[in-house]
Amino acid sequence: xxxxxxxxxxxxxxxxxxxxxxxxxxxxxxxxxxxxxxxxxxxxxxxxxxxxxxxxxxxxxxxxxxxxxxxxxxxxxxxxxxxxxxxxxxxxxxxxxxxxxxxxxxxxxxxxxxxxxxxxxxxxxxxxxxxxxxxxxxxxxxxxxxxxxxxxxxxxxxxxxxxxxxxxxxxxxxxxxxxxxxxxxxxxxxxxxxxxxxxxxxxxxxxxxxxxxxxxxxxxxxxxxxxxxxxxxxxxxxxxxxxxxxxxxxxxxxxxxxxxxxxxxxxxxxxxxxxxxxxxxxxxxxxxxxxxxxxxxxxxxxxxxxxxxxxxxxxxxxxxxxxxxxxxxxxxxxxxxxxxxxxxxxxxxxxxxxxxxxxxxxxxxxxxxxxxxxxxxxxxxxxxxxx
Numbered sequence: 001x002x003x004x005x006x007x008x009x010x011x012x013x014x015x016x017x018x019x020x021x022x023x024x025x026x027x028x029x030x031x032x033x034x035x036x037x038x039x040x041x042x043x044x045x046x047x048x049x050x051x052x053x054x055x056x057x058x059x060x061x062x063x064x065x066x067x068x069x070x071x072x073x074x075x076x077x078x079x080x081x082x083x084x085x086x087x088x089x090x091x092x093x094x095x096x097x098x099x100x101x102x103x104x105x106x107x108x109x110x111x112x113x114x115x116x117x118x119x120x121x122x123x124x125x126x127x128x129x130x131x132x133x134x135x136x137x138x139x140x141x142x143x144x145x146x147x148x149x150x151x152x153x154x155x156x157x158x159x160x161x162x163x164x165x166x167x168x169x170x171x172x173x174x175x176x177x178x179x180x181x182x183x184x185x186x187x188x189x190x191x192x193x194x195x196x197x198x199x200x201x202x203x204x205x206x207x208x209x210x211x212x213x214x215x216x217x218x219x220x221x222x223x224x225x226x227x228x229x230x231x232x233x234x235x236x237x238x239x240x241x242x243x244x245x246x247x248x249x250x251x252x253x254x255x256x257x258x259x260x261x262x263x264x265x266x267x268x269x270x271x272x273x274x275x276x277x278x279x280x281x282x283x284x285x286x287x288x289x290x291x292x293x294x295x296x297x298x299x300x301x302x303x304x305x306x307x308x309x310x311x312x313x314x315x316x317x318x319x320x321x322x323x324x325x326x327x328x329x330x331x332x333x334x335x336x337x338x339x340x341x342x343x344x345x346x347x348x349x350x351x352x353x354x355x356x357x358x359x360x361x362x363x364x365x366x367x368x369x370x371x372x373x374x375x376x377x378x379x380x381x382x383x384x385x386x387x
Contacts, residue, residue: 004149013148017156021163022201024058027051028066028168029201029228036119037067040216041232044240052120056129056136057143059164063125065106068116072105073173074213075115077188083111084173087189091178098169137161167200176206183220184211184272185279185308195224202226211272212247220247255383259361261353266385267360268346277381278342279308281374282335289329307336331372338363338375 008016031051034040043051055061069083076082083105086094094101105111119125129136140160145153171193180191190210197204197218205218205226212220219226235241250273256263267274283304290300306314306322314322326333341363345356360382367379 004145004147004153006147008148013152013156016148017159020058020156021160023054024160024163025167025199025201025203026228026231027055028059028164029203030232031055032061032063032066033070033203034216034228034232036063037070038214039118039244040214040246041244042242043235047235047240049124052124052129056133057140058137058160060133060137061164062106062130062133064112064116064119064130067119068112068114069102069105071115072111074210077190077210078177084169085189086174086178091174094177095170095174098173099165101173102169168203172200172203172206176203180207182207183276184208185275186210186272192224195221197224197226197228202228208247214245215247216243217246251386252381252384253386255380259357259364259383261357262387263383263385264345264353264357264360266387267382269387270385271346274382274385275339275343278339278378281378282307282339285332285335285372285374289332293325293328295325307332310340331370334370335372335375338367 006012006016030041031043031048032055035043035048052063055063072081073083073085078085078087080088082088084094084098084101089101141154141157144157144160147153148156175193176191177189178191180193181195182191184207186207188210190207192205192207194204202218203209205220205224208220208224209215209218216232217226217229219229232241232243236243248269250270251266286300286304286307290303295303303322303325306318311319311322326336341359345360345363351359364379364382367375370376
């Protein structure tokens, strides 16, 4: 039996394996995801070349392919053109076969051309990392065997090879668009799997990422932790990284007496906070209305969940149940309808800035005349947002 250079007990081999897979995770989230795909930060040559080399050894992934596929995922999220949406393809297919979906999309020349711009195109990429992408993982097998011995080395290598396909291509792309909690009402189905982003480098906070795709920091609430952001800050302190953008924090000024372009820009900039607070106000009104309508607790909880979604996101039976409740409450129906009008301010449209300003002015005026306390209070908050 071939004996490895490192004479480690079984638990020592496990610790070394977890350390190596964590470095791989850090390479994916910091280099491939935040740096290459979204340009949320700049990386110096030392970490950039290290991560490229390490990912070549441990994953065999090509930077251009990864960045292109991920950018397409954001551009086509939850549609039939999304390379790996569990909402379209089903959770099991993405969770257990995510790597196959990745390989399939990597062979799409149109995807590479349209979304693969700006990735490394130096001598190493053209002559080593791309044409010899499979040689890296074979070399890693030899290194593992040399370090740990024949059988332990093969087992360590197997874990390394399965780590990214399962956690990144499977769990993040699958579970991260299916189950979890949401801080932001994105148009897609992204979720935060856990509030502590350690195991997958911060990628657990996937809803936060889809809300602010170009943010180098994935945590948003005080109780959330993004270990990838910790590593970025440490590299920034020694001059190896430079953060370009993070998610904006809501800013407020004294309530404006009139609505202008600056007010519109502030509302659009903080649109996710706007919608989070709007839905909170909607639930408060719903609680009052459901008490008056004598709707039982179980039905009330279900209706509050449905009120947080657009009609086109609901099944036909859910639409009918929600419509029946809204028909019984004029105030709740008005509050629910005005949500779509508010969202139209930042939806893609051909409206000019002047038209959008007038729409916001009209929305706030109607809210303040509505006689609904929650709408009146919310309109005051809208007047206070600042860029």
